[in-house]
Amino acid sequence: xxxxxxxxxxxxxxxxxxxGLNLRVEGSSVVSIVGASGAGKSTMLRCxxxxxEPTSGSIKLNGHELVNLRGSELRRARRRIGMVFQGFNLIDxxxxxxxxxxxxxxxxxxxxxxxxxxxxxxxxxxxxxMERVGxxxxxxxxxDQLSGGERQRVAVVRxxxxxxxxxxxxxxxxxxxxxxxxxxxSLLQTLASEMSLPVLINxxxxxxxxxxxxxxxxxxxxxxxxxxxxxxxxQDALDAIYGGIESPEEDGADPEHQTTQEALA
Amino acid sequence: MVDHAAKLADHVWSRYDKKEQWTRYAVYLATLIAVVxxxxxxxxxxxxxxxxxxxxxxLGARMWPPQFNTWNAIFNAMLETVHIATLSTxxxxxxxxxxxxxxxxxxxxxxxxxxxxxxxLVSSRSVNTIIWALLFVAIFGPGVLAGILAVMFRSVGFxxxxxxxxxxxxxxxxxxxxxxxxxxxxxxxxxxxxxQVMPAFFAIIILxxxxxxRESTVLxxxxxxxxxxxxxxxIDLFAWQTVATILLAIxxxxxxxEAITSILRKKVI
Numbered sequence: 417x418x419x420x421x422x423x424x425x426x427x428x429x430x431x432x433x434x435x436g437l438n439l440r441v442e443g444s445s446v447v448s449i450v451g452a453s454g455a456g457k458s459t460m461l462r463c464x465x466x467x468x469e470p471t472s473g474s475i476k477l478n479g480h481e482l483v484n485l486r487g488s489e490l491r492r493a494r495r496r497i498g499m500v501f502q503g504f505n506l507i508d509x510x511x512x513x514x515x516x517x518x519x520x521x522x523x524x525x526x527x528x529x530x531x532x533x534x535x536x537x538x539x540x541x542x543x544x545x546m547e548r549v550g551x552x553x554x555x556x557x558x559x560d561q562l563s564g565g566e567r568q569r570v571a572v573v574r575x576x577x578x579x580x581x582x583x584x585x586x587x588x589x590x591x592x593x594x595x596x597x598x599x600x601x602s603l604l605q606t607l608a609s610e611m612s613l614p615v616l617i618n619x620x621x622x623x624x625x626x627x628x629x630x631x632x633x634x635x636x637x638x639x640x641x642x643x644x645x646x647x648x649x650x651q652d653a654l655d656a657i658y659g660g661i662e663s664p665e666e667d668g669a670d671p672e673h674q675t676t677q678e679a680l681a
Numbered sequence: 682m683v684d685h686a687a688k689l690a691d692h693v694w695s696r697y698d699k700k701e702q703w704t705r706y707a708v709y710l711a712t713l714i715a716v717v718x719x720x721x722x723x724x725x726x727x728x729x730x731x732x733x734x735x736x737x738x739x740l741g742a743r744m745w746p747p748q749f750n751t752w753n754a755i756f757n758a759m760l761e762t763v764h765i766a767t768l769s770t771x772x773x774x775x776x777x778x779x780x781x782x783x784x785x786x787x788x789x790x791x792x793x794x795x796x797x798x799x800x801x802l803v804s805s806r807s808v809n810t811i812i813w814a815l816l817f818v819a820i821f822g823p824g825v826l827a828g829i830l831a832v833m834f835r836s837v838g839f840x841x842x843x844x845x846x847x848x849x850x851x852x853x854x855x856x857x858x859x860x861x862x863x864x865x866x867x868x869x870x871x872x873x874x875x876x877q878v879m880p881a882f883f884a885i886i887i888l889x890x891x892x893x894x895r896e897s898t899v900l901x902x903x904x905x906x907x908x909x910x911x912x913x914x915x916i917d918l919f920a921w922q923t924v925a926t927i928l929l930a931i932x933x934x935x936x937x938x939e940a941i942t943s944i945l946r947k948k949v950i
Contacts, residue, residue, distance in 0.1 A: 465861050494863035505858035509876040518872050522863025529868050571858075578862055 417442045418464070418582055418614060423473035425459055425638075432471070433459045435638040441582075444612040446605055448625035451635035452658055457618040460635070461584045464616075465497040466490060478581055495522035498575030500604075502587040504567040506574075508560035512551065515559050515570050516542045519577025538577070545573045549603060565596035572603065576611070583608070585617040589624065597621070601628040622654065740921065747929060748922035755911060755930050762907035762934065765825060765900065766893035769832035770886065777837045781844035788848055788874070802845070805838030810896045814905040823904035831905055832893050840889055847881035848874060883949045887942045894938040898931050908934075 420439040426432040433456045441447050449457045462468035464475055466482065475482045477496065485493050498519075506515050520538045521529055528534060546552040549569045554562060559570060568588060575583055585604060589597030601617075605628045608615045619625050625632055626646040634642030634649075634657040642653045697705065783789045784798030814831035821827045855873040864872065901909020908931060915923040 467857055467861060488865075491863040491865060494861060496863075497861070499858070499861040501854065501858060503854050505854040507855045507859075507872060507876050509879065510872070514872075518859060518864075519862050521859060521865075521868045521872060526865070526867055526871070529864075529871055574858075574862070 417476075417478055418616075419474075419476040420460075420464075421474045421476075423460065423463060423475065424471045425456070425463060425468065426471050433638050434463070434470075434473075437473070437638065437640060439633065439640065439643075441614050441616065444608055444614050445631055446608045446615045446617065446629040447631045447633060448617045448619050448629040449633045449635060450619060450622055450625055450657060455635040455657075456638040457635055458586055461499075461586050461616060461618055464582075464584060465494050465499055467499075491522055495578050496581045498578050498580030498583045500568070500571050500575050500583065500585040500588045502590045504564075504571045504591070506559040506567055506570055508558070510559060511556050512546075512559055512562070512570055513542065513555040516546060516555075516573050516577055519574040522578065542573070542577060545576055548607075549573055563596075564592050565599060568592065568596075568600050569603070572600075572607070576607070580613065583613055583615045585615060587618050587620065590620060598624065604628070622649075625649075743919075743921040744925035746922065747925040748920075749926060751923055751926070755908070755927055758901075758908040758911045759930055759934055761825060762897045762900075762909075763894060765828045765832060765897040765907050766890060769829045769836060769897075770890045770893050772829070773833045773836040773840055773889070774886065776833070777840035777844060780837060780841040781848060782870075784841060784845040785848035787851070787853070788870070798841075798845070802838045802841045805834055805836075806842065807838075808835070810835040811899065811903060814900050814903045818904050823906075825906035828897065828900040828905035828907055831900060832896055835896070836889050836893060839892075840885055843885045844878065844882065847878045847885075851877040884946065887945050887949070891938050891942045895935055898934070 418439070418441040420437055423434050423437040424432055425434040437456075437460060439460075449460070451457050459468055463470045464477075464482065466485070470483055473483065477493070480493065482493055507518065510518075514532065517532070517534050517538060520534060524534060524538070543552055543555070546555065549572060551562075551566055551569050551573070554566065554570075559567065562570065568591075572588075583604070588604065589600050592600060601624050604615055604617065607613065617625075617629060626649060629646065632642065632644060632646055632649045633640055634653055636657050641656055642649065644653075780798050780801050782798075783794040784802055786795065789795040789798060810831050813834045814827060817827035817830045817834075818824075821830070851874055855877070856869060859869040859873040897907045897909075899909050901907045901911065902913050904910065908927060912924065912927045912931075915921075915927060
């Protein structure tokens, strides 16, 4: 269970990006976080695995406080938090297998990492996960030779190699074409239920959020202003989250906005 | 109509405005002054300059034909030259890589280490190999060791600076991903940074080895080993025919080095 209480983050002396955020994610639910750019979605996600340092507040994963961890304690906590990124963040010049096994870096020794001698159990796990998402035949290919959707699958497998207790996805489909992004979303959804893993997904595409997740959290200006089931996410909620801060091409030119309108019609 | 024509006539355009134009004249003038001053100040004994063609002809006559009876000694000195270049390049890596790590803004632990790294790089680069060699010959006595150290001390700055720049240019996103897996700092470097700077690393090492071969050929002039020792000795003995052979050998070695490095570059990168 993930429990965020009163989370605040400010960069320098600017206005806080997160203003006393509270969020509870129980069991193995898939939660999507929607909000305009700059609403603080990405900052919140990165506070959980401490890629961004929270200013104050508390984040508990399965009862363990994450905010005050340092050094090796922090690294041990990060091992249990998988993360998938918008830009995949693979190591292009390494093979798919090396990328996948890099998910085990928190567990193996430096020497094992250097010589690429990972335990057989890690290699077995890598192959079974890669087979599960359909990329096992790419094991020895360089990561930059794969297509966008395949690369994101590698990144998902890398995160799952960590044996995570929670999976964070920061706009995992924003760099993908519509069809591939649907595939990745449905993959995340089924993996979550197969592995009974809670998943937090930052997402811009409200249609996909409604289709593939169990719960939608809406953010605006660093605060949570909507929390509910996809079917409760109506036009009012959408206006509250995006209203008034739409880009200039608001009048129908924004394709994403259009899909949203159509979906709600 | 008339109005329109008048408007067109107003469209005067020039590449530089008044102030820029005057700046340009000032720069021309300053350059001219510098050149005139330099020529005026340096002591050139002009009769020797006019005599140069005769001297070249005479030297050429004394050098011809190159004498190959000492080819054995020359070959060994050449080998020594290459060994100095290779050893010093390889040894430099162990010093230059840590220095580049602390001299790169995105990996250095703190401000103090950043400045330490930059200080090492600048001091290494601002002193020429020959001057380093003079220093080390004074400390260790004449010989190969002084030569290796001299080439190393100069190479640290070169390799360290270029590697530092390569580290600064990496894509940060894989670093973030590796941190997120709970990897330690060393493992993040190993997986997220090392693969990204590998191509630059090989290119820089090969380039420096090539440069070091050429630098090693002159080390002997100050007694720091290599083919230069033979060259200096032959010049001192007025053995111009041997000098000619050595010069030919150096040209051959440099061309060979060039060829090898261009093949290596194609293979590795």
